Amino acid sequence: MQKQEKAMRKTAKNKIDNDVLKTLDLLEDLTQEKVRHGFYQRLNYQIEHLEEEQEIAKVSVFTRVIRLAATPALAAACIALGIFIGLGTADIKTDDYVDTLVKTYGIGLPETPQLFNTESQ
Amino acid sequence: MSFDEPKIIKQLQSGDKRAFRELVEATQDHVYNTCFSFVKNKEDAEDIAQQVFIEVLRNVHKFRGDAKLSTWMYRIAVNRSLNHLKSVKRHHKVQSLDEMVENKRMKDIPSTEDNLQDPEDEHTQRLEVLQKTIESLPENQKIAITLNNFENLSYQEVADVIGISLSAVTALINRAKVNLRKKIIEHYKKIEKDPQGF
Numbered sequence: 160m161q162k163q164e165k166a167m168r169k170t171a172k173n174k175i176d177n178d179v180l181k182t183l184d185l186l187e188d189l190t191q192e193k194v195r196h197g198f199y200q201r202l203n204y205q206i207e208h209l210e211e212e213q214e215i216a217k218v219s220v221f222t223r224v225i226r227l228a229a230t231p232a233l234a235a236a237c238i239a240l241g242i243f244i245g246l247g248t249a250d251i252k253t254d255d256y257v258d259t260l261v262k263t264y265g266i267g268l269p270e271t272p273q274l275f276n277t278e279s280q
Numbered sequence: 281m282s283f284d285e286p287k288i289i290k291q292l293q294s295g296d297k298r299a300f301r302e303l304v305e306a307t308q309d310h311v312y313n314t315c316f317s318f319v320k321n322k323e324d325a326e327d328i329a330q331q332v333f334i335e336v337l338r339n340v341h342k343f344r345g346d347a348k349l350s351t352w353m354y355r356i357a358v359n360r361s362l363n364h365l366k367s368v369k370r371h372h373k374v375q376s377l378d379e380m381v382e383n384k385r386m387k388d389i390p391s392t393e394d395n396l397q398d399p400e401d402e403h404t405q406r407l408e409v410l411q412k413t414i415e416s417l418p419e420n421q422k423i424a425i426t427l428n429n430f431e432n433l434s435y436q437e438v439a440d441v442i443g444i445s446l447s448a449v450t451a452l453i454n455r456a457k458v459n460l461r462k463k464i465i466e467h468y469k470k471i472e473k474d475p476q477g478f
Contacts (some may be wrong), residue, residue, distance in 0.1 A: 178468045182410050186457075194312040195322075199308070211374055
């Protein structure tokens with residue numbers, strides 16, 4: 160019985176040694192992997208795609224700069240337009256007010272724009 | 281990697297597309313093989329290999345020729361592959377350590393019963409054991425042994441890629457081989473003790 164156990168242990172040890180050796184031997188004989196066919200074409204496609212993306216990125220940066228510069232100018236233009244329209248409306252309102260006074264109270268300015276008679280002097 | 285380095289560097293720096301194609305065709309298998317030896321996945325290895333070439337194309341104008349172009353390319357390939365592995369590990373961080381150990385037992389390590397069925401299977405499974413054991417080595421040992429054995433780089437070339445001395449590489453590879461042997465013995469002993477557990 161003991162002999163049998165001893166023999167079994169020896170067999171197991173030999174098997175382990177054999178497995179270890181064979182596994183370590185593979186270290187010297189590792190397979191070289193090769194790329195799939197068409198690697199360059201796929202790479203080239205990716206590079207072109209990246210270049211396109213970079214172009215888009217460049218354009219967007221340019222656009223952003225333009226937008227940034229345009230914003231204060233646009234704001235100033237809006238303010239100016241607002242003032243212009245505002246003043247125009249004020250003029251119209253003043254004219255309306257004068258018309259109302261004339262109609263209601265008969266108050267009016269003389270037809271001639273000359274207020275002082277310079278001839279008699 | 282065999283090509284006329286100084287000539288191709290000059291051509292690349294002047295934007296010659298044919299030179300780039302020449303470089304890719306001369307080195308694609310080496311770059312891919314290096315990446316594959318780390319990431320162990322064909323698609324990922326190809327993606328990383330492509331990134332390596334894109335990085336070369338983008339930065340070749342900065343290349344001063346202090347090191348060999350091939351050394352530089354191997355360095356990029358190793359760094360990119362290790363970064364990829366780190367990002368993959370981060371994604372799988374949610375998995376508990378116990379689960380990982382259990383999965384490793386269930387999935388990665390082949391059973392001895394199956395091992396002895398077919399010599400081809402036996403070879404594949406031994407290869408798998410070897411690769412898994414290499415993966416478990418400390419990073420520097422893993423890089424050194426991978427470049428030396430998968431890419432057949434000389435110790436000096438490995439030293440150039442990693443950026444350490446020749447004697448340090450020799451010590452690193454020796455340590456790696458001792459560790460590999462220890463781990464593989466442990467692995468087969470475990471299988472022998474508990475064949476059902478694996």
